Amino acid sequence: MGNKTNYKEYHYDTKSAFIAIVGRPNVGKSSLMNKLIGEKIAIVSNKPQTTRNKIMGVLTKDETQFVFIDTPGLHNPKNKLSEYMVKQINESVADVDAAVLVVDAEKEIGDAERNLTENMKRSHMPAILAINKIDLIKDKTILMAKIQEYMKLFDFDAVVPISALHGQGIDELLDEIEKFACESPHFFPDDTLTDQPERVIAAEIIREKILRCTYDEIPHGTAVVIDRMKERKDKPIIDIDATILCERGSHKGMIIGKQGQMLKKIGSFARADLESFLNIKINLTLWVKVKEDWRNRETVIKNLGFE
Numbered sequence: 001m002g003n004k005t006n007y008k009e010y011h012y013d014t015k016s017a018f019i020a021i022v023g024r025p026n027v028g029k030s031s032l033m034n035k036l037i038g039e040k041i042a043i044v045s046n047k048p049q050t051t052r053n054k055i056m057g058v059l060t061k062d063e064t065q066f067v068f069i070d071t072p073g074l075h076n077p078k079n080k081l082s083e084y085m086v087k088q089i090n091e092s093v094a095d096v097d098a099a100v101l102v103v104d105a106e107k108e109i110g111d112a113e114r115n116l117t118e119n120m121k122r123s124h125m126p127a128i129l130a131i132n133k134i135d136l137i138k139d140k141t142i143l144m145a146k147i148q149e150y151m152k153l154f155d156f157d158a159v160v161p162i163s164a165l166h167g168q169g170i171d172e173l174l175d176e177i178e179k180f181a182c183e184s185p186h187f188f189p190d191d192t193l194t195d196q197p198e199r200v201i202a203a204e205i206i207r208e209k210i211l212r213c214t215y216d217e218i219p220h221g222t223a224v225v226i227d228r229m230k231e232r233k234d235k236p237i238i239d240i241d242a243t244i245l246c247e248r249g250s251h252k253g254m255i256i257g258k259q260g261q262m263l264k265k266i267g268s269f270a271r272a273d274l275e276s277f278l279n280i281k282i283n284l285t286l287w288v289k290v291k292e293d294w295r296n297r298e299t300v301i302k303n304l305g306f307e
Contacts, residue, residue: 016065017181018095023102024112028132031164032102033057033070036174040277041194041201042070056195058188064178065186069096098126098157098180100173105133105142105161109149117154128176129156135163199226202274206242206286209269213262214254221247222255227287237281240274244288252288263288 021029030042037057057068101116103109120127129150137143147159158176162169194201203224210222228241246252256263267286274282 012183012185014063014065014184014186015181016067016184016186017097017177018067018069019177019180020069020071020096020099021102022071022099022116024104024110027102027104027107028164029102030070032100032130032132032162032170033068035164035167035170036066036068037193039193040273041196042204058192058194060186060188060190060192061174064181065188065190066174066177066181067187096125097182098128098177100128100130100177101154101156102130102132102164103150105131105137105146109153113150114153120154126157126180127154128173129154129159130169130173131159131161132164134161134168135166198278199229201277202226202229202240203242205273205277206244206266206270209266209273210244210255213266213269221251231280237283238278239283239285241285242287244286245291246288247290247292249290252290255288 021033023029033042033055034040034057037059041057042055055070057070059066059068099120101113101120103113117127119125129147131143131146131150134143143161147161150156151159157179160169160173160176162173164170188195196204203226206224207222210224214222223245225243225245226240227243229238231238244255246255254262255266257265263286267284270286271282271284274284
C-alpha cells in the first residue's frame with residue numbers, strides 16, 4: 001500500500017497487509033471475509049449485488065494485522081447507485097498490497113473476471129485466486145482444468161481452492177495472504193473488527209433480513225436508515241428505530257406483509273443478529289416508507305452515506 005512508504009525508514013515489530021476481495025456478484029466475497037475475520041460483519045445473501053459499500057474487515061493475528069476490503073460485485077451499472085458501486089471497486093483496488101479474486105468453481109470465466117484481471121495487469125497488482133464452492137465439485141479434474149484456465153488469464157501468485165461456507169482452505173489462504181504483509185505499525189487497534197460504525201452494521205443487518213425474507217423484485221429497491229440508536233441509562237438495552245425505504249407502494253405492502261407478519265419476521269431475525277453482534281439486548285422498531293426511484297436520486301444516495 002502506497003502510504004506504507006512513509007514507514008520504511010523505521011523499524012517495526014509489527015506488520016500489516018491491505019487486501020482487496022474482488023469478483024463478480026454472488027461468488028461468496030462477503031462470506032469469505034466473514035470467515036477470515038471470524039465474525040459476521042458483511043451481509044450475506046444468495047441475491048447478487050448484496051454489498052453496496054466497500055467494507056473493511058480487520059483481523060489481527062500475533063504481530064500481523066490484515067485489513068480486508070470487501071467490494072461490491074463487478075456488474076454493468078443500471079442506475080446511479082450501481083455506478084457508485086462500480087466506482088467503489090476501482091477505488092478499492094487502487095491502493096492495496098494485493099487482491100484476492102474470488103471465483104465460483106462451477107461457473108465459466110466471464111467478462112467480470114476478464115475485466116478484473118486486465119485491471120490487475122495494468123496496475124501490476126499481485127493477486128491470489130480463491131476458487132470458492134469447491135464443496136460442490138465432485139470431480140476434481142474439473143477443478144484442475146479450471147485452475148489452468150485462470151492461470152492462462154493471469155499469473156496469480158497463488159491459487160487456493162476454498163469453501164467459504166464450510167471453512168475449507170481458509171487457513172491456507174491466510175498463509176498465502178500473509179506473504180504480502182509489510183513491516184509497519186498496525187493501522188487499527190488490535191481488537192478492531194471493522195471500520196464501519198455500529199449504525200452502519202445495524203442497517204446492513206436489517207437489509208440482509210429483507211433480502212432473505214422478501215421476493216426477488218423487492219431487494220435492490222430497498223435501503224435502511226437508522227433513525228435512532230441509543231442505549232438506555234437505566235438498563236442494558238439499546239433502542240434502535242429504523243426506516244426501510246422502498247421504491248413502490250406495492251413493495252411497501254410486501255415488506256409489511258399480511259397483518260404485519262413479514263415486517264415482524266424481518267425484525268425478529270434482525271434483532272437476533274444485532275444482539276449477537278453487539279452483545280446486548282435490542283429493542284428494534286421498524287418503519288417502511290416509499291421513496292420512488294431513490295437509486296437514481298443523488299441527494300437520497302448521498303444522504304444514505306454513498307458519497
